[in-house]
Amino acid sequence: MISIKNLNKFYGSSKVLNDISIDIKAGEIFAIVGHSGAGKSTLLRCMNGLEEYSSGSLKVNSKEIKELGKEQLRSFRKNIGMIFQHFSLIQRKNVYENVALPMQLWGYSKDEIDKKVKELLSLVGLKSKLNSYPNQLSGGQKQRVAIARALTLEPQVLLSDEATSALDPNTTTSILNLLKKINKKLNITIVLVTHEMDVVKQIAQKALLLEHGNIIGFDNTEDLFLKPDEKMKEFLGEVEVVPKKGVNIKLYFPKKNAHKSFITTMARELDMDFNIVWGKLEEVNSHIIGNMVINVKDEEEQSVIEYIKKHDIVWEVL
Numbered sequence: 001m002i003s004i005k006n007l008n009k010f011y012g013s014s015k016v017l018n019d020i021s022i023d024i025k026a027g028e029i030f031a032i033v034g035h036s037g038a039g040k041s042t043l044l045r046c047m048n049g050l051e052e053y054s055s056g057s058l059k060v061n062s063k064e065i066k067e068l069g070k071e072q073l074r075s076f077r078k079n080i081g082m083i084f085q086h087f088s089l090i091q092r093k094n095v096y097e098n099v100a101l102p103m104q105l106w107g108y109s110k111d112e113i114d115k116k117v118k119e120l121l122s123l124v125g126l127k128s129k130l131n132s133y134p135n136q137l138s139g140g141q142k143q144r145v146a147i148a149r150a151l152t153l154e155p156q157v158l159l160s161d162e163a164t165s166a167l168d169p170n171t172t173t174s175i176l177n178l179l180k181k182i183n184k185k186l187n188i189t190i191v192l193v194t195h196e197m198d199v200v201k202q203i204a205q206k207a208l209l210l211e212h213g214n215i216i217g218f219d220n221t222e223d224l225f226l227k228p229d230e231k232m233k234e235f236l237g238e239v240e241v242v243p244k245k246g247v248n249i250k251l252y253f254p255k256k257n258a259h260k261s262f263i264t265t266m267a268r269e270l271d272m273d274f275n276i277v278w279g280k281l282e283e284v285n286s287h288i289i290g291n292m293v294i295n296v297k298d299e300e301e302q303s304v305i306e307y308i309k310k311h312d313i314v315w316e317v318l
């Protein structure tokens with residue numbers, strides 16, 4: 001659906017995107033993650049032609065964006081909805097009028113507009129608010145209006161630039177659930193930019209980690225969190241404090257066996273006591289994944305490793 005190859009972007013002499021290559025599949029929920037200034041919004045804006053790229057290729061539905069003329073770009077953008085952190089609603093228009101606006105600009109009939117706006121307001125749970133004005137709505141409600149407005153022209157792709165950053169955690173979850181529902185129901189590809197790892201965990205199937213315009217991680221979300229590499233750990237701010245004595249073994253539990261009592265069974269079968277240094281289970285993309293560090297005596301290392309190898313567990317000696 002979106003294919004990016006060796007993309008580079010400069011602002012003047014400063015390079016803000018460096019050799020980016022990714023593929024985003026149709027129907028996927030894809031997150032672009034990174035600290036402030038990493039280049040996330042720039043990359044997102046390149047995807048709908050709001051920003052020009054300096055070199056490389058960016059194709060949406062096999063169309064190279066930089067080769068599109070003015071008119072082609074206008075109809076191309078019809079196929080891409082966008083939502084923002086601060087909602088971008090028009091204050092003097094009510095909810096109905098805000099949502100109707102893109103269809104009016106494209107010259108749809110009153111009946112078509114009325115049908116679509118009511119259908120979308122019902123989808124986002126705001127049918128009772130169609131006469132309200134933005135200043136009478138909560139942040140979450142405003143974002144729901146913005147989502148409805150972004151869907152009026154029936155786009156195949158929805159781009160979200162920090163759409164939940166101004167919302168509290170509960171409202172964030174409800175907006176993310178709405179985005180999941182839209183993704184499933186309308187089969188829309190969603191690309192979202194965020195600096196919040198919790199957002200990535202809750203919604204994304206794939207994630208791209210950016211740092212100073214460079215890709216420092218790109219994988220299925222579960223794999224990124226299950227076995228984070230050094231860069232990812234640094235990004236997550238994880239510090240692993242482990243005992244100096246003995247051998248520290250880190251175990252990664254993928255979704256299918258995160259719940260199994262692997263450690264206690266191993267302890268019983270090998271007739272050994274382990275020191276559990278730390279461990280955690282977390283929900284990523286609706287799956288439970290986890291990891292745990294155990295400390296074993298030097299002389300027990302081999303038998304523990306042989307046991308782990310016989311099971312479907314990813315592991316490493318720290």
Ligand SMILES: Nc1ncnc2c1ncn2[C@@H]1O[C@H](COP(=O)(O)OP(=O)(O)OP(=O)(O)O)[C@@H](O)[C@H]1O
Nearest residue numbers: 011012016034035036037038039040041042043195
């Ligand atoms: N129009 C512009 N002109 C010059 N430099 C720009 C422009 N827009 C962005 N930049 C620079 O490009 C870099 C990437 O900016 P971008 O907004 O893409 O980052 P970001 O990861 O989205 O950050 P944030 O989360 O703070 O929005 C930054 O160093 C920024 O200062």
